[in-house]
Amino acid sequence: MSLVELQMLTSAIAEIGVEVTWEKVRRREAITQLLNRFKLDLGDPPADFDGIYAYTLVEYGVFKPEPILNFFRNEFVCEAFRQSFYRNNPSILDKEAEGIIKWNEETGKLGRIDYDPRREFASFSAIFNEIVDRARTPAEVKRDRKLEQIYGDLHASTTEILKQFSQLLNLEEVRALVACLELGREARRFVLTPTGDKLKVFISSKMIELRDVRELVNHELEKHGLDAWVYEDAAGAKPGNIVETSLQQVEAADIYIGLFWEKYGQITVDEYRYARSLGKPCFVYVRDKNLEREPELSKFLETDVYDLKQGVTFDYFESALKLAEQAAQDIMTWLVRTYRELSVQAQEAIGTEVEVGKLKAEVERLRTASQKPLPHGDLTDTLARHLREWFSALNYGLARNVERVGDYADQLITVPRRRRGVDRILVRALGRKIELADLDEMLNAVEAENFDEGWLVTERRISQLARTEADQGQYEGIVVYTFDELLDEQIDWQPYFKWLEQEVKRKHVDEWYVPLSGRVDEYDSIGQKQGANRYPDIDQYIAQWLDSNEKAHISILGEFGTGKTWFCLHYAWTILQDYRQAKEQGINRPRLPLVIPLRKYVKALKVESVFADFFFNEHNIRLTSDVFEQLNRMGKLLLIFDGFDEMADRVDRQKMVNNFWELAQVVTPGAKAILTCRTEHFPNAKEGRLLLNAELQSSTANYFF
Numbered sequence: 001m002s003l004v005e006l007q008m009l010t011s012a013i014a015e016i017g018v019e020v021t022w023e024k025v026r027r028r029e030a031i032t033q034l035l036n037r038f039k040l041d042l043g044d045p046p047a048d049f050d051g052i053y054a055y056t057l058v059e060y061g062v063f064k065p066e067p068i069l070n071f072f073r074n075e076f077v078c079e080a081f082r083q084s085f086y087r088n089n090p091s092i093l094d095k096e097a098e099g100i101i102k103w104n105e106e107t108g109k110l111g112r113i114d115y116d117p118r119r120e121f122a123s124f125s126a127i128f129n130e131i132v133d134r135a136r137t138p139a140e141v142k143r144d145r146k147l148e149q150i151y152g153d154l155h156a157s158t159t160e161i162l163k164q165f166s167q168l169l170n171l172e173e174v175r176a177l178v179a180c181l182e183l184g185r186e187a188r189r190f191v192l193t194p195t196g197d198k199l200k201v202f203i204s205s206k207m208i209e210l211r212d213v214r215e216l217v218n219h220e221l222e223k224h225g226l227d228a229w230v231y232e233d234a235a236g237a238k239p240g241n242i243v244e245t246s247l248q249q250v251e252a253a254d255i256y257i258g259l260f261w262e263k264y265g266q267i268t269v270d271e272y273r274y275a276r277s278l279g280k281p282c283f284v285y286v287r288d289k290n291l292e293r294e295p296e297l298s299k300f301l302e303t304d305v306y307d308l309k310q311g312v313t314f315d316y317f318e319s320a321l322k323l324a325e326q327a328a329q330d331i332m333t334w335l336v337r338t339y340r341e342l343s344v345q346a347q348e349a350i351g352t353e354v355e356v357g358k359l360k361a362e363v364e365r366l367r368t369a370s371q372k373p374l375p376h377g378d379l380t381d382t383l384a385r386h387l388r389e390w391f392s393a394l395n396y397g398l399a400r401n402v403e404r405v406g407d408y409a410d411q412l413i414t415v416p417r418r419r420r421g422v423d424r425i426l427v428r429a430l431g432r433k434i435e436l437a438d439l440d441e442m443l444n445a446v447e448a449e450n451f452d453e454g455w456l457v458t459e460r461r462i463s464q465l466a467r468t469e470a471d472q473g474q475y476e477g478i479v480v481y482t483f484d485e486l487l488d489e490q491i492d493w494q495p496y497f498k499w500l501e502q503e504v505k506r507k508h509v510d511e512w513y514v515p516l517s518g519r520v521d522e523y524d525s526i527g528q529k530q531g532a533n534r535y536p537d538i539d540q541y542i543a544q545w546l547d548s549n550e551k552a553h554i555s556i557l558g559e560f561g562t563g564k565t566w567f568c569l570h571y572a573w574t575i576l577q578d579y580r581q582a583k584e585q586g587i588n589r590p591r592l593p594l595v596i597p598l599r600k601y602v603k604a605l606k607v608e609s610v611f612a613d614f615f616f617n618e619h620n621i622r623l624t625s626d627v628f629e630q631l632n633r634m635g636k637l638l639l640i641f642d643g644f645d646e647m648a649d650r651v652d653r654q655k656m657v658n659n660f661w662e663l664a665q666v667v668t669p670g671a672k673a674i675l676t677c678r679t680e681h682f683p684n685a686k687e688g689r690l691l692l693n694a695e696l697q698s699s700t701a702n703y704f705f
Contacts, residue, residue, distance in 0.1 A: 009038060009054055010069040013061045034058045049085045053078065056128045068120055081128060118361065198227040199369045201331065202253035204246075204272060206265030210287070213259055213320040220324035224332060225371040229253060243267055247274050255331055256280045260305075261287040264297035272304065276312075281338075283330055284314040285323055308397030308414045308422060330401075332370075337402055339366045340377035341385045348382075348549065356549075379431030383459055383483060384409035386634055387429055393630035394490065399424065407432060412451070423452040433461035439475045446477060456480045460588055484589055487636070490627065493592065495619040497576065500595065504573045513570045515539065516563055518556070542571060542674070546591065546638070552667045557679045564676040568595050568642040575638065591638035591672060599646035607662045633670040645678035 012034060040046065040055050061069050071077060201221055203214050218228040229249050246267060250256065256275035258268070275282050284305050293301075305311045317323040346360045367374055384402050391398065391413050400412035409429045414422040426446055430438065434456050446454040456470075460482045470480045504510050518538040522530045535541045538556075545554055558564050572593035582589040596614055611628060615621040631637050641663055667673050 009034075009057055010061065010066070010073050012037065013058065013064070013069055030062045031058055034062070049082050052085070052128065052131050053081060055131055056124065059131070060124050060127045064120075068117075071117060071120070072124060085132065198225060199254045199331075199335070199366075200252060201226050201228045201255045201257060202250050202271070202275070203228055203230050203257045203259070204250075204268050204275075205259035206261070206263050206268050209261050209263055209265075210259050210320075213287070213323060216320050216324040217257065217259075217327050220328040221331070224328050225369065226328070226331065243270060246271055250274050250280070251278060253280065255334070256282045257327060257331075258282060258284040258305075259287070260284070260293075260297065260301065262291065262293055262297070264294045264300065269300055269304075276304075281334055282312050283327060283334075284312055285317050285327065286314060287317055289316040308399070309395050311397075313398060313401050333403075334401070335366060335370060336374055337381070337404060339363065339370075339374045340381040340404065342366065342377070344377035344379075344382045345385075379459060380404070380407060380409050380429055381431075383431055383457065384411065384429040386483065387411065387427060387457060387486075389630055389634070390487070391427075393624075393626040395626075397422070410445075425453045425455060426451045427455045427457060430456065430458045432458065433463055434458045434466050434480055435463045436466045436469060439466055439470060439478055439480070442478050443475050451477075453477045453479065455486075457483055457486055459483055460586065462586075482586065484583070487631070491621065491623060493621065495621060496594070499619060500569070500572060500576060504569050507566070507569065509566055509569045510573065513566055514563070516558075516567055538567070539571065539574070546672060552669070552671050553664075553673045553675065556674065556676045558676070559679055565597075565642055568640050568674070568676060572638075572640055592636060593638045593640060595640045595642060597646075598641055598643045601659075607665050610663075629668070632666060633668055635670045635672070637671070639666060639671065639673040641673065641675045643677075644675055 034040075035055070035058055038054060038058075040051065040058065046052055046055060057069070057072060061072070203217055205214060214230050218230050221228040247270065250271050251274070253275075256272070258272045258275075260268070272282070272284075286301065286305075303310065305314055315326070317326070342359065342363045346356070346363045381404070384404070388398065388402060388411060391411075397414035398411060399414050400410075402409055402411045407430065411427050411429075413425050413427055415425055416422055426442070426449075428438075428442055428445075438456055442454045442456055445451075454477060456478065458481075462480050462482065466480060469475060470478060515537040518535045518541065520533045520535065520541070522533065524530050542554070545551060556564060556567070572595045575590055575593040578590050579592060594614075596610065600613075601610055608625060611625070615623045615628070632639070644660070644663075663673075663675065
């Protein structure tokens with residue numbers, strides 16, 4: 001459909017929007033009238049793009065303001081949908097839509113837009129995809145329903161879906177289908193979440209208890225611009241049962257509030273556990289501290305809430321009115337803290353364009369959710385987040401939520417003692433240099449609440465005077481750390497360092513290594529090779545890649561004997577010298593290089609077993625999977641997988657593909673990984689890029705080589 005015809009269509013939609021009311025019946029009549037007027041079959045949507053797009057405009061656009069219609073009439077937006085339709089690649093839409101939105105913000109060509117274009121775009125996309133689905137053949141529908149069923153039932157990652165379906169469909173087709181499902185799931189999530197930019201809070205308690213408390217909390221949250229969901233007020237009539245409805249709303253919510261009193265309620269417990277499993281921020285309040293509760297409720301609170309490792313921070317309350325005020329204040333404090341942390345994280349994010357885009361979108365959503373301006377984050381917020389995540393990986397309890405005060409952030413952790421009990425330790429994060437005055441303030445804070453110890457942690461700078469006084473015990477119970485020094489207390493890397501040095505010396509890599517040259521091919525958006533870049537020394541190229549925030553993985557392909565293994569040892573050894581020097585000088589350290597020879601893992605592997613063998617058996621390093629994953633996410637490691645071809649020689653192709661996806665699991669946002677392989681295993685450039693470039697909307701997206 002031409003732009004002229006689209007203009008006629010949007011004008012007709014706008015005219016109808018003025019003439020009729022918002023009643024659903026009249027809206028349906030208006031849609032039918034427009035479809036008939038433009039010769040679009042109401043019962044059988046067209047199969048061509050122009051017809052589908054026009055059909056979508058009608059279904060979506062009736063009663064919408066004219067600026068919104070103009071947005072979807074724009075030639076660039078229309079072309080983005082066209083490319084997505086014919087190339088079966090919905091990821092095109094997000095990038096193009098964001099560009100149009102920013103272009104309009106700068107130029108105002110589409111006029112003033114008093115709505116959130118990103119939300120409207122999500123809604124329009126959902127309708128567009130629904131109409132596309134209605135136009136597909138029964139065979140296509142059956143195949144996609146099967147894929148979606150497994151995707152929903154298993155809550156599988158994109159990687160898992162690819163592994164299951166790689167034998168049924170080629171990788172390119174599976175990627176496109178998974179992208180469709182991702183977009184569809186986002187659209188469904190959009191429908192469940194509240195209108196506008198409000199944060200949705202799910203309020204949970206046993207139905208027959210605390211009705212007055214739920215209503216007061218609901219009212220107080222609404223005063224702060226938050227959208228509370230209380231079952232009896234918001235559930236309405238639905239075909240599903242109570243459990244199904246409530247769990248759907250838990251999933252759609254941003255925040256969970258749990259209220260407990262006398263009686264045990266299975267649905268309430270299920271809601272809480274489901275919120276925890278989804279990683280929702282959980283705020284738990286228990287009425288009457290000394291009350292004798294039902295045994296089953298007491299047991300649940302002891303194991304799931306009060307437990308220092310498995311539970312959450314909670315509070316007791318007596319007054320319903322005071323609780324409502326406290327809950328609203330707690331959530332607003334969480335909102336400010338989360339915004340501060342994510343706003344910094346979005347600026348420094350390492351990951352794919354999709355991942356970084358989602359992070360920035362979440363930051364913007366939090367910003368618009370607050371009625372008051374939110375403060376932007378800084379180094380203190382980043383350090384506080386890293387500390388909280390690190391303590392969680394170590395299974396330390398968080399006895400008090402992070403509290404930002406001035407230029408520092410406090411959190412109270414519980415550390416198991418060697419024999420019995422726990423130590424209560426106040427940890428203070430500072431984004432600046434630690435000075436002697438900070439030790440005085442910390443000592444006062446520890447003594448005021450009778451904590452066992454106080455830890456002052458900075459990213460890297462401690463004044464000489466503060467270090468000396470703390471080391472000499474002038475401030476009893478107060479310890480100063482840089483963040484890297486805190487990490488060093490938990491892990492002894494020396495056995496691995498010794499092995500790497502011995503391997504380099506044994507092979508004379510430090511004496512005879514010759515710099516390798518390399519070629520990096522460039523491809524257009526449809527996979528056609530555009531040209532090649534030549535690098536006389538790939539050390540420089542790898543260093544630039546490590547310094548960037550864009551790509552998480554790089555594959556180095558070369559024939560047998562070209563020096564791939566020597567390069568891995570040489571580069572790891574070079575980085576290790578920089579690491580040791582930085583540690584000695586007390587400056588920011590580079591990533592710790594870990595060389596993992598894959599020749600030992602010739603069968604279809606599990607990534608957990610690879611690292612268990614590497615750390616425990618090979619180098620005697622006591623490192624749990626949670627600790628490794630956290631170090632990886634924080635950008636502390638450089639993973640070097642050497643010799644993927646050593647595995648490929650002895651397994652069939654499908655197992656080789658499975659092995660690749662297993663290794664890809666470690667390429668999470670914040671990670672950097674190198675993989676080497678012989679070129680002969682990917683003789684076809686396009687086939688190699690399909691596997692190694694893996695342009696997916698997942699943690700393995702946007703690889704390059």
